[in-house]
Amino acid sequence: GAVVSQHPSRVICKSGTSVKIECRSLDFQATTMFWYRQFPKKSLMLMATSNEGSKATYEQGVEKDKFLINHASLTLSTLTVTSAHPEDSSFYICSASRGGAGGELFFGEGSRLTVL
Amino acid sequence: GDSVTQMEGPVTLSEEAFLTINCTYTATGYPSLFWYVQYPGEGLQLLLKATKADDKGSNKGFEATYRKETTSFHLEKGSVQVSDSAVYFCALSAGSGNTGKLIFGQGTTLQVKP
Secondary structure (H helix, E strand, O other): OOOEEEEOOEEEEOOOOOEEEEEEEOOOOOOEEEEEEEOOOOOEEEEEEEEOOOOOEEOOOOOOOOEEEEEEEOOEEEEEEOOOOHHHOEEEEEEEEEOOOOOEEEEOOOEEEEEO | OOEEEEOOOOEEEEOOOOEEEOEEEEOOOOOEEEEEEEOOOOOEEEEEEEOOOOOEEEEOOEEEEOEOOOOEOOEEEOOOOHHHOEEEEEEEEOOOOOOOOEEEOOOEEEEEEO
16 A cells, blocks of 8 residues: 655654654655644544645644644655644644545654653 | 544453444534554554445455444454454544545554453
């Protein structure tokens, strides 16, 4: 099946710094990627929809200035957590759609962010 | 709003036992329903799906039937294996054709012991 890779898988940073997480579709072009956040023992929450070449669409309650999303190419979307705080510590998961917004989703392995 | 509720875990079973993981949903319209599985250290993978009422999705011995009357999509397997140990997520996709905006249940951890 199709492969989606996230990097880094784990990152620890100090409060106030910014962290970038990459999501790559390795063997297909993804015009649409999605970013989710997962809290312990909670479901995945959709944060935003990332479209190649245009601004991301954020879900209600998600701060777009805090979670910067850039979908610069058909195989790469990045999520930057700016001025991170301990409450931003979480598991972030991306998914990529093969075949546009209605295509089958393939998920990355997830990135665990810990903010000290 | 739309939501998905799964049974609390963890679920611990012996090998070859029968598995049921309950999933119920609340949605306007006619959502598509999915089961995803996350094996340790890996990303989520689509296990099976159903797009309309009475459809049965099946894969790797797992199956689930879209029940509109009970708004349920319970996951079943007749005989589990140790390799089935994973976290299982029920999800729905509201809106026609847009499988990207998925709403997930909280996940159910399955542990199968030899």
